[in-house]
Amino acid sequence: MKRLLTLLASCALISASAQTVSSPDGDVKVSFSLSQSGRPTYSIDYKHHKAVLPSGLGVRTKQGDMVEGFEITDITNSSFDQTWSPVWGENSTIRDHYNEMAVALRQKESGREMIIRFRVYDDGVGFRYEWPEQRGLTYFVVTDEVTEFAMSGDHNAFWIPGDYDTQEYDYTESHLSEIRALMPKAVTHNDSQFVFSPTGVQTALQMKSAEGLYINIHEAALVDYSCMHLDLDDKKMVFRSQLTPNAQGDMCYICAPCHTPWRTVTVTDDAREVLASNLILNLNEPCALEDTSWIKPVKYMGVWWEMITNASSWNYTDVPAVDIESFDYTKAKPNGRHGANNEKVRRYIDFAAEHGFDQLLVEGWNIGWEDWSGKSKENVFDFVTPYPDFDLPALQAYAQSKGIRLMMHHETSSSIRNYERRMDEAYQFMVDNGYNAVKSGYVGNIIPRGEHHYGQWLNNHYLYAIKKAADYKIMVNAHEAVRPTGLCRTYPNMIGNESARGTEYQAFGGTKPHHVTILPFTRLQGGPMDFTPGIFCMDLSTFAPNGSKVNSTLANQLALYVTMPSPLQMAADLPEHYAKYMDAFEFIKEVAVDWSESHYLLAEPGDYIVAARKAKESDEWFVGGVTDENERTVEVDFSFLPKGEKFEATFYVDGKDAHYATNPESYDIYTKKVDAKSTMKLRMAAGGGFAISIKPVK
């Protein structure tokens, strides 16, 4: 690691002419100036392209607007170049290399001081508002942030509806000007949702300009602030930040000295660089945990898909309501459909252990599932009491005797106070019973009522849960929480998140095949997703009262373990479905979940992604390729392999007649010798893909 910090310039009371700062390679340039009214304004150029046209900045607060009337009091330029090693991830080292310009401003009338800090990387820009300690501004309430992102044209965009409570939507690919017309169809039902505008969209938002520029807007290091969405002025093609309000309509309560999260614009003319970008991680603070030795990537199975598909139930009995403090489950009539029962869990343990998994998630193990959802019930779960047919200590002991662990599940039903009140006991219970990872969930509307999933109140909670989990050496995978913004760098025990439409929606009516070619450009920009891939039985009606079909081929499912990198990967299907295709299952068994290097070979959002990765502390490689609803043949160049070494590759590809809709489970497996000079044409069926495992020939 080297660290280089150079003060390039600093001078008082700068004129209002544009101040610029460029990326280390010179391709990205930020220009800052004040408008005639004294409004801070920035623009971003990439090579000869306009990535962001001049766009206004500012924040409105209950204590007064900080939007106009500014003068520049100081400009500080510096550079930074450092290499750091994440605890887990796509690469074993990451270079953090940027040029910085901090513009110190004073609002003439109020005397208030604000700094806008830009960090310019080779692949994009981060900037944030900072308020130094000052007289006249201490505690303040942000009522609106008016950060603009002015687009240079009617770009193509991959968007989901802007919502304060969910990101679980299918992506729509359209021009910006089409968002308004397409919005009603894009807004599908969710248990908790609040769409704030007919032209509002979520970040990370991936766009592509007519001239081939890839522009991605997101944020980094969302801490003690509310989540930013984007609201589009579709006449001017200008996005404006839309923060998530609290129950009273206020956005954030903060106190100087403080700063906002980073607002980020990734910009490149090569789609693969978006996927390879470390901009978001780099803008986060270094690891805050002293000891990270207990954080281990996890490959797991789960008693879960059968509940999602409605083949079995989370709840033990069928009654309209239970008081978890007094209801006597031992006297209740079992509904006969309870998934998390001793016999079944043992079967799952046997299978998962036999095939080398680390953990087995069991949902529905604990009391309270009879009336957990949609009731605004506060005292909904206790997180420590198993159902009578789930002998927790015996099952955990059985699992550990076979070399795996049970994985804990904490569905909170968004009853936040109840969870926080019980959190210490729940985490201690995990420690006492041999658990070291928890999947948590935030289904339904938030209690306290009126708060939103993505507001400051909840963001504060999610991080509280992560930090407290670290005290107990527990890894957390939160579902329905705010979409990640790279905080896993600082808190690497945050090993997963959902915060997007995961595989479960294949059981809720299906997901568009292009989904997995977009998520890495959007949701995954902020951190890994517990996408729960690995479905091998695509017609759910064959085993469950469920008319849904999985819009994916089996080879596509395998590829996801590489194209959707995560330190937490599930094999989501039932053991009996894997048993039918044990040759294909071999890939899931072998594929790594942590990497020393990653290469994006081919990528186009909405169309296809091909990625190659080297397993950490190993000389094995894995390649994954996915396509959208279109069949396509791609040429894979194996030059990512070390030169002069020989490898044997096992190919898992779509069968000739494979098609996500008509023949999803058709695949072929073959092996071939490859080396760094190899290239190979590989066909992907509609909704299909391929996976390759590559081992050195000794």
Next chain:
Amino acid sequence: MKRLLTLLASCALISASAQTVSSPDGDVKVSFSLSQSGRPTYSIDYKHHKAVLPSGLGVRTKQGDMVEGFEITDITNSSFDQTWSPVWGENSTIRDHYNEMAVALRQKESGREMIIRFRVYDDGVGFRYEWPEQRGLTYFVVTDEVTEFAMSGDHNAFWIPGDYDTQEYDYTESHLSEIRALMPKAVTHNDSQFVFSPTGVQTALQMKSAEGLYINIHEAALVDYSCMHLDLDDKKMVFRSQLTPNAQGDMCYICAPCHTPWRTVTVTDDAREVLASNLILNLNEPCALEDTSWIKPVKYMGVWWEMITNASSWNYTDVPAVDIESFDYTKAKPNGRHGANNEKVRRYIDFAAEHGFDQLLVEGWNIGWEDWSGKSKENVFDFVTPYPDFDLPALQAYAQSKGIRLMMHHETSSSIRNYERRMDEAYQFMVDNGYNAVKSGYVGNIIPRGEHHYGQWLNNHYLYAIKKAADYKIMVNAHEAVRPTGLCRTYPNMIGNESARGTEYQAFGGTKPHHVTILPFTRLQGGPMDFTPGIFCMDLSTFAPNGSKVNSTLANQLALYVTMPSPLQMAADLPEHYAKYMDAFEFIKEVAVDWSESHYLLAEPGDYIVAARKAKESDEWFVGGVTDENERTVEVDFSFLPKGEKFEATFYVDGKDAHYATNPESYDIYTKKVDAKSTMKLRMAAGGGFAISIKPVK
């Protein structure tokens, strides 16, 4: 204890003609009927008076109104007579004797079932809504409760403004018809307040009819529901219940089987019976704690009045903001005014210990007071870190070496999540450091923002804090929490509450002299108040930068220890002020804080109260008398004393020239022999009173 439960009548599908139930002595009669539209309706008669005219009942919910369209399906009558012993209180035993009528209703169209249960005591009525387990109604959201209390005339009322966040108002005495005009003047500033109506008032509301009937409306056993206020239709003289909404405007989230708190109407033609009533306590559940041996009444002093009067400060340093996680107080500049410093606390300990007090409250002992109020700051206190000039272990050890304890202080600044997150650690810290009682505070607007002090969310919190404190054997005295409703019967570690305008307001501009003649009829109906009496120096400017004067004579201050009974009584003034009047201070030293019997000798709300009480496990008696702004002479009849026994009484009376405004510290002390046959005329000055301690002559 005897228990008698008789089923008197039960019959199906009753006609709509009035059903009645009377009190054991026959004086109070409740009539129930359905209106033509099928609305449940009740009235209350007392002897030949109409206490409550026919008044509608019902609840509106998001799942449908339950107001009209009812039929009676069953009426169940029963009687109950039991005597129980409170852990502490005004009497060592309490008789719970009532006749009950439970009216089972079915809403014809919806099929919903609701029971209205009446309990009729000799001194009033309690009734509540109950929802049995049923199909078609499980979880529901109460949006309005439309319980009416129709008055028979334009009664005189002792009222404070109806508010969702505070009861800290001076009382106004007026006819009901005058409330609207007097409201603007009655609404004085509070750090958190929300007045909901120009004719809204708080309970307990004391009224007196032209014919001399005392009618008091309140509630009992407020658990998991929102607090009820009253909104007056001042044309019809009908009060309607007004619940406290949450941030979204909803009142309560409940699930059948469930019930509301009891709505209570105390009714009598003798004002003394209002004060002697145990209606509210009786309507609460029995003690829920198995072991109550650790609950001990407490007489205490405090490093507090000097901060309230602005003679010293809670905060240690003067900076606009602190981050309690990182601010280094050891490097901060002390402001020189910090009250809770080692030297001063030792002086207080010396004085309090010398004079036999149990505990010494110290406010401002802990970090965070620099910016604690009005900032909507969430992470405001940690409850475990003392300021650098407060050597907690040494001071507690010093106190205990002298036979007393320090009393903990937890101001929460209404940052509820912060308090709950830290509560276990804070209580454990108390146990580890020898504390067994805490004064908690809820100043300012609630966080989560939009919630109110008296809403279901907060009521749930207050009780959570009480129950968890019991786990640690900690007694709680919560200030600014919801006004009590007799829950101290169930949780007797709830040894105090504020929830009204306490003595502190004498330092904030003064309080009307009649205040202490009203509080026992209103605020004290639900439980004891930490009123903090005992001020001996009435001109605050003599020792503090404070222009306020205490509107009370010194003898009046002494009387409050008897007229405002509480198991937690403070001697609130500074040691140096007591040192000037050590002969008068003797009464505070001697007076008991727990009683075996109590007698209200004379009472008229707004005018005067004279009470006599026997100390528990003792043969000493104490008498207190207070008057309003009018001088008056009362005749005290000592027939409460055991017949045939001789006593020596020490009288603490207003001096001849005493007057709360002009000569408040003038008093006389003399002794006299008394027995059960004695009567005595005693003069009280304007704003004055008297106190008597009575000891048997051996």
